[in-house]
Amino acid sequence: MPISLRINGKAVQVNSEPDTPLLWVIRDEVGLTGTKFGCGAKLCGACTVLLDGEPIRSCSTPLSRVAGRSVATVEGLSANNSHPLQKAWIQHDVPQCGYCQSGQLMSAAALLNANKNPSDAEIDEAMKGNICRCGTYVRVRAAIKTAAAEVRGGKA
Amino acid sequence: MVKTQVSRRGFLQSSAGFTGGLMVGVALPLAGPAQAAGLVHTPNAWVHIADDNTITLISARAEMGQGVYTSMPMLIAEELNVDIQKVKVAFAPPGKVYGNALIFGLQLTGGSTSVREGYEKLRVAGAQVREMLVAAAAAQWKVDAATLKAENGKVLGAGGKVATYGQLAEAASKLPVPEKVALKDPSQFRIVGKRTTRLDTPSKVNGTAKFGMDTKLPGMLYASLEMSPVQGGTVKSFDAGKAKGMPGVVDVVQIPDGVAVVADTYWHAVKAREVLSVQWDEGANANLNTAAMFEATRAALASGKPIGVKKVGDADAALASAAKVIRGEYMTQMLSHSPMEPMNFTAHFQGDRIRLIGPTQWPDAVQGAVAKMLSLKPENVAVENTFLGGGFGRRIDFDYILQAAQISKAVNKPVKLIWTREDDMQHDFYRPMAVHQLAAAIGADGKPTALTWRLASQSVTGRVFGLPPEAPDGLMTEAAVPPYEVAAARHDFVKQDVGVRVGYWRAVSHNMNAFANETFIDELAAAAGRDPVAYRLSLLETQPRFANVLKLAAEKAGWGTPAPAGRSRGVALMEGYDTYMAQVAEVSMKDGAPVVHRVTVVADLGRMVNPDTVEAQIQSSVIFGLSAALWGEITLDKGRVQQFNFDSYRVMRNHEAPQIDITLVPSTEKPGGIGEPATALVAPAVGNAVFAATGKRARRTPFTAEHLAKA
Numbered sequence: 049m050p051i052s053l054r055i056n057g058k059a060v061q062v063n064s065e066p067d068t069p070l071l072w073v074i075r076d077e078v079g080l081t082g083t084k085f086g087c088g089a090k091l092c093g094a095c096t097v098l099l100d101g102e103p104i105r106s107c108s109t110p111l112s113r114v115a116g117r118s119v120a121t122v123e124g125l126s127a128n129n130s131h132p133l134q135k136a137w138i139q140h141d142v143p144q145c146g147y148c149q150s151g152q153l154m155s156a157a158a159l160l161n162a163n164k165n166p167s168d169a170e171i172d173e174a175m176k177g178n179i180c181r182c183g184t185y186v187r188v189r190a191a192i193k194t195a196a197a198e199v200r201g202g203k204a
Numbered sequence: 205m206v207k208t209q210v211s212r213r214g215f216l217q218s219s220a221g222f223t224g225g226l227m228v229g230v231a232l233p234l235a236g237p238a239q240a241a242g243l244v245h246t247p248n249a250w251v252h253i254a255d256d257n258t259i260t261l262i263s264a265r266a267e268m269g270q271g272v273y274t275s276m277p278m279l280i281a282e283e284l285n286v287d288i289q290k291v292k293v294a295f296a297p298p299g300k301v302y303g304n305a306l307i308f309g310l311q312l313t314g315g316s317t318s319v320r321e322g323y324e325k326l327r328v329a330g331a332q333v334r335e336m337l338v339a340a341a342a343a344q345w346k347v348d349a350a351t352l353k354a355e356n357g358k359v360l361g362a363g364g365k366v367a368t369y370g371q372l373a374e375a376a377s378k379l380p381v382p383e384k385v386a387l388k389d390p391s392q393f394r395i396v397g398k399r400t401t402r403l404d405t406p407s408k409v410n411g412t413a414k415f416g417m418d419t420k421l422p423g424m425l426y427a428s429l430e431m432s433p434v435q436g437g438t439v440k441s442f443d444a445g446k447a448k449g450m451p452g453v454v455d456v457v458q459i460p461d462g463v464a465v466v467a468d469t470y471w472h473a474v475k476a477r478e479v480l481s482v483q484w485d486e487g488a489n490a491n492l493n494t495a496a497m498f499e500a501t502r503a504a505l506a507s508g509k510p511i512g513v514k515k516v517g518d519a520d521a522a523l524a525s526a527a528k529v530i531r532g533e534y535m536t537q538m539l540s541h542s543p544m545e546p547m548n549f550t551a552h553f554q555g556d557r558i559r560l561i562g563p564t565q566w567p568d569a570v571q572g573a574v575a576k577m578l579s580l581k582p583e584n585v586a587v588e589n590t591f592l593g594g595g596f597g598r599r600i601d602f603d604y605i606l607q608a609a610q611i612s613k614a615v616n617k618p619v620k621l622i623w624t625r626e627d628d629m630q631h632d633f634y635r636p637m638a639v640h641q642l643a644a645a646i647g648a649d650g651k652p653t654a655l656t657w658r659l660a661s662q663s664v665t666g667r668v669f670g671l672p673p674e675a676p677d678g679l680m681t682e683a684a685v686p687p688y689e690v691a692a693a694r695h696d697f698v699k700q701d702v703g704v705r706v707g708y709w710r711a712v713s714h715n716m717n718a719f720a721n722e723t724f725i726d727e728l729a730a731a732a733g734r735d736p737v738a739y740r741l742s743l744l745e746t747q748p749r750f751a752n753v754l755k756l757a758a759e760k761a762g763w764g765t766p767a768p769a770g771r772s773r774g775v776a777l778m779e780g781y782d783t784y785m786a787q788v789a790e791v792s793m794k795d796g797a798p799v800v801h802r803v804t805v806v807a808d809l810g811r812m813v814n815p816d817t818v819e820a821q822i823q824s825s826v827i828f829g830l831s832a833a834l835w836g837e838i839t840l841d842k843g844r845v846q847q848f849n850f851d852s853y854r855v856m857r858n859h860e861a862p863q864i865d866i867t868l869v870p871s872t873e874k875p876g877g878i879g880e881p882a883t884a885l886v887a888p889a890v891g892n893a894v895f896a897a898t899g900k901r902a903r904r905t906p907f908t909a910e911h912l913a914k915a
Contacts, residue, residue, distance in 0.1 A: 064469070065451070072471045076426075081418040082411015084593070086544050087625040091850040094544055122411040134409040141401060141816060144269030144824055146408030147415060147544040147593030172859035179850060181544050181594050182269040183827025185861035187820070 051115045055080070056124030066112035070104075071095045073111050074121060082122040082150045086179070093178030096151035097121050103158040105177075122150035125157065133157055136195035144182035152178045156192050164200050166192065245373035247336045248381055249301045250280055250329035252294070257357060257370030259284075260292040264302035265322075266313040266565050267295070268543075268595030269824065270879045271817035273404045278813055279322055282395045283330030283387060286357045286369070293403055295589040298568040298582075311568040314600055314708060316781040316877020319813050323875050324387075327396075331385035333376070340375035341367050390811065390872070399816040404591070416562030416590045419550040421618040425454055427611045428473040429621060431462040431631050434486040434843035435704055439463060442482040450476035457614040461603065464611045470622055486843060489703050494637075494839040497702040498535060502639045504660040508698030511674070513657075513681045517692030519645075522654030526645030530731055534642075534720040535904040538838040539635040539709055540628075540853060545593020547604035547623040551612035557584035558609055559618075563592035565599040573602065574609050596828070597708035600668070601633050626848045633707025634838050636662035640720035644690075650732025651743065652690045659684065659697040661716065662706045666699065673699055682714045683778050683884065686721040687750045688743035704840065710828055714780045714884035719905065722776040722888030727901060736775050736892065737763055750777060753786040753806045753869065760867055761788035761804035771801060774892030776885045781877030783809040784869075787826075789889035790862075791897060796909030798894050800830060802863040805882055810873035818878050823864050825882035830862070831855040833887035835906050 050061040055078060064073045069088075074080050074097070086094030088107045095107040098120040106119075125131040129138060133156050136142075143149045152175070159166055159174035166174065171192055180188070242255030252260040261280045267273040273293050281288045296302040296311070303309035305325070306317040334354045341359040342349035344367070352361045359367050390397070407413035432438065442463050444456040452472030457464045463482050467473035523529055549562035558580060564570050567587040575582040592599055608621040623631070638661035644652040665671040665679050677699070684695050709715070729739035737758045744751040754777050758764065767773055770792045777786045790802040803826050812818050835854035839846045847853040891902035900915045 064471070068469075068471050072469065075418075076469055079420075080411065081414075081420075084415075084544070085417060085546065085622070087849055089625070089849050089851070092544065092625075122409075125410065127410060129406055129410055137409045138401070138405050141405055141820065143402075143405055143408040144271070144820060145267075145544065145592060145594045146269070146404065146413055147591075149408050150411055153409060175858040177857075179544065179855055179857060181542060181596070181828065181831075181855065183824040183856070183861070184820075185827060185856075185858045186823050186864055188858060 051111055053114050053116060054118040056120055062111065064111055066110060068111045069107050070097070070109045070111055070114055070119070071106035074106060074119070080121050080123050084147055084150055086148065092148070093151040093155060094148045096154040096178065098154060098158055101158065101161055103155050120154070122153055125153060132195040132198040133160065133191070136191040136198070139194060140187045140191040142184050142187040142191050144184055148178060148180045152180065152188055156188070156195070159192065160196055160199055164196055166196060243374065245377040247333040247373065247377045248329055249299070250326065251284060251333040253369050253373035255370050255373070257368045258292060259286055259290070259357065259369060260294050262296045263293055264296040264311065265318040266563070266589055266592050266595065266599070267404060268313070268565065268592035268599070270318070270821060271402060271814060272313070272318045274400060274402045275319055275813045275817060276322055276326060277403065278395050278400055279326035280330040282393055283327045284334050285354045288395050288400060298571040298587050303568070311566065312600065313565045313595070314597060316879040316881070319875050320782065320877055323811070323813070327387050328385055331387055332381050335382050335385055336376040336379045337369055337372045339379055340372040344375065396813050397811065397815070400814045402817070414590050415545055415593045416548050416550065417545055417593065417622065419561045419590065419620060421550060421552055424550065424618040424620055425466050425468060425615065426470040426473045427464045427466045427608070427619050427621040428470070428477045429462050429464040429607060429623070429627070430477050430480050430482050431627065432484045432486065433630070434484065434489050436489050437484040437486045440483040440485050442480045446479045446481070447476040450479065455615050456480070457611055459607060459610040459614070461607055464607070464621070466611060466615050466619060474624070489843040492703050492840045492843045494841070497840070498637060498639065500702055501637055501660045501700045504698045504700035505639060505641050505658055508660060508700060509674070510658060510696035510698050511676055513676070513695035513697060514685050515694050517654070519654040519656050519692040519694040522692045523643055523645045523656060526654065528646040529643055530646055530728060531641070531643045532720070532724045532727055533903060534640040534723060536638045536716040536719055537836070537905055538637050538704070539832055539836045540632045540838050540847065541596040541598035541707070541709060542629060542853060542855065543592070543594025543596055543598055546625055546628040548621060549605045549608040550618065550620040551608040552618035553609065553612040553616060556580065557586070558612070559586045559588070560605060560609065561588045561590065562605065563590050563595070563599055564602055564605060565592070565595050566602065570602045570605050573606060577606060578609060578613060596710040597712070598632065600708055625850070629847055629849065629853055630845045633705050635709035635715070636664065636706040637702065638716035640716065642720060642724045644724070644728060646728070646731065650734060652688070652728060654692040655690045657684065657693070657695040659717065659720070660700045661697070661713070662701050663699045664706050664708050664712070667706060668708070679708070680713045681717065682712060683717045683721065683780050686725065687747045687779065688725060688740065689746065710825070711780065711880040711884040714778065714881065715832070715887065718776065718778045718884040719887045719891070722778065722885070723891055723901070723903065726774070726892045726895065730895070740775070740777060749784045749808055750779065753777070753784045753808050756867055756869065757786035757788050757804055757806040760806060760865060761790070763788060772893050772897035774889050774894070774896055776888035776892060778881065778885050780881035780884060782874065783807055783876030783878055783881045785881050785885055787882070787885045787889040789886065789893045791890060791893040793894070793897050796912055798834065798890055798897070798907055800834070800862045800890055802865065803886060803889070804865045806867045806869065807878065808869035808871050809876035809878050810871045811875045812868070813875070815868060818868060819866050821878045822866050822882045825880060826864050826886050827856050827861055829883035829886035830890070833890050833905055833907060835908065837906050
């Protein structure tokens with residue numbers, strides 16, 4: 049029985065078994081490989097996507113739980129790097145190896161959706177689940193602030 | 205597929221491309237739109253120019269975060285005179301021309317060598333092609349080449365004559381490669397040394413950058429491999445039938461390292477792996493435990509056969525007769541690399557050839573090893589590098605690539621082998637443990653008059669390169685000899701194999717040796733009742749580059765002024781990879797362990813290619829080194845690694861990252877490496893700050909409350 053959900057605004061039907069982690073459905077069945085496998089246990093955040101706007105770890109979220117719901121991946125920010133977070137990430141040259149960055153961006157996207165002017169403590173809280181072994185943390189923080197400023201500016 | 209033509213036979217021979225003449229165009233792992241229209245010409249091995257003026261520059265080093273995807277092309281583009289932001293970049297296939305002169309000509313990314321090795325070579329490569337393009341234009345226009353100039357992708361002549369590189373590339377490719385070329389004076393540089401936006405960033409913020417994990421081939425299957433919980437263990441038995449009955453399973457394959465389930469999806473392979481019930485012959489390592497391994501290593505200091513590093517005067521005699529002697533013993537732990545992308549590779553065995561796609565730091569070794577293993581001609585083993593989701597030395601080893609090749613051959617289909625995080629942490633090549641014993645004779649002025657220094661640790665190079673046990677091992681003794689003035693010194697080391705497989709880990713032996721040396725000198729300063737910076741400076745009168753970075757770091761960190769309430773500072777100094785560096789760490793203590801608030805780094809690394817990348821690498825190395833200094837520790841019990849994932853192997857997270865203040869010393873010295881040294885120096889800086897805070901000397905890493913309680 050195919051399961052229906054929305055990914056980046058588009059309706060999709062997938063055939064994976066209901067216990068399959070959403071991560072592998074997105075990557076291998078739907079073919080969106082921006083979302084990454086890092087730990088398989090909700091410990092590193094590389095697989096972070098938004099489920100109805102909330103950040104979740106797709107490696108540990110069974111497909112059955114997202115049936116009929118709306119998922120956003122890094123590809124959904126924009127393909128042409130026009131999203132304020134993507135622009136800020138480029139401006140600060142945040143990524144090094146880049147493998148964790150999709151997850152970093154999606155956690156940051158969830159933060160900015162809820163809070164256009166996050167404090168350092170709020171950034172800490174939102175980003176503590178996303179490990180970067182390259183240690184891009186200083187730039188992640190700076191880029192979130194840059195993006196937040198742009199989002200606020202756009203609203204004004 | 206891009207239609208290509210290879211117009212230089214020498215290039216083809218040197219690159220040994222699996223796909224023959226098509227290699228040039230099709231091996232480019234570029235995201236996004238088609239690379240080029242029309243024919244692609246290769247004036248030399250580093251520059252590809254298409255008829256439509258698309259210019260592709262080759263990175264012969266793997267991009268694992270350190271920025272070579274940008275810095276290598278910057279060096280070529282500087283002399284080629286093209287806009288760095290408009291070029292495309294491709295990773296080199298295995299080929300002798302792409303060897304690393306600083307690592308025996310091997311095509312290996314490591315040792316912070318990429319810029320140091322490429323700094324002149326890649327500019328020469330760019331200049332060669334520029335001169336060939338100019339010569340081609342001169343011939344076409346029947347003018348003297350000296351009247352022409354090459355600028356921004358075009359050759360310009362008198363009277364408004366213009367030809368793009370694309371228009372000249374075919375003719376240029378037929379000309380001889382000039383042996384001698386004139387290079388720009390550094391004062392003329394327009395790209396090198398300037399802050400340059402990374403070329404890989406756009407693809408890394410929208411999900412299009414291709415890592416090994418993202419490889420997909422038509423008809424590809426997925427494999428998950430059960431390996432022995434004890435290193436070196438072998439398969440006794442397993443239940444193939446039950447696994448084969450699971451959904452999606454195509455085959456169950458035994459290979460030397462374990463039992464692989466091959467299935468139509470990764471998840472099916474992982475699920476079926478759970479029912480394999482593999483029984484293991486655990487072999488010789490079944491009783492390994494960390495405490496005994498440390499004891500054996502320490503014992504080897506006295507019982508082993510020391511190999512000399514440096515000897516000046518008779519330090520042992522001086523110590524025997526000294527009025528005051530200070531001794532220190534230091535222990536550094538085993539560590540996992542744990543890059544964010546777990547080990548994986550895709551293999552497609554096709555009878556007399558094989559195609560291998562994924563992340564590796566050492567493609568030519570992979571080619572040779574797989575050719576030998578499968579009895580194939582090396583030129584029939586294609587190795588296509590993707591972006592690496594971190595390397596840190598782990599992807600110098602290629603066990604996971606051999607496994608993928610074996611599995612693909614067994615099922616005769618393209619297979620992507622993906623390790624779990626647990627596989628990755630349990631089957632690493634760990635940074636070896638080390639024990640140091642140092643002793644110094646102290647004169648009336650509190651300064652050392654003689655020093656003895658001995659290290660016992662395991663040789664990585666013995667395993668990777670077969671270095672004989674009695675041979676000196678430069679990768680165990682980096683930064684072993686500190687810069688401080690001392691009249692007599694003996695440095696030597698003992699190789700002690702504790703039974704686990706060990707690997708090159710970012711900064712390699714700088715880590716252990718700098719920790720021992722910089723903690724010990726701090727102990728001598730304390731014993732002399734001197735300030736740690738002033739004491740070091742008093743021993744650096746003939747070492748201006750060391751003294752300069754140390755003074756600058758002290759100044760930038762506010763050394764000598766009161767630290768913020770509750771905080772203490774520690775300092776450390778080292779040369780590594782031709783880079784001179786000092787760090788000051790500012791810490792407070794919480795629940796018996798340090799919290800790091802700020803790290804000040806001053807680096808003198810000679811000429812730089814991309815200063816922004818230099819800063820990023822220092823930030824990266826500080827964080828990487830802090831994870832190891834504060835928490836990282838691989839332990840064994842009954843031969844089993846006791847860490848499985850990021851819950852039992854703690855690494856630094858965003859909210860724990862300190863402020864990092866970086867000063868780069870302007871310099872015209874030759875380039876130094878920057879991917880690693882800051883990793884080694886942060887542990888002693890933090891350890892010395894712990895001493896300043898508590899009076900307890902942190903002689904063992906990591907600096908957990910548990911270890912510090914025993915200090």
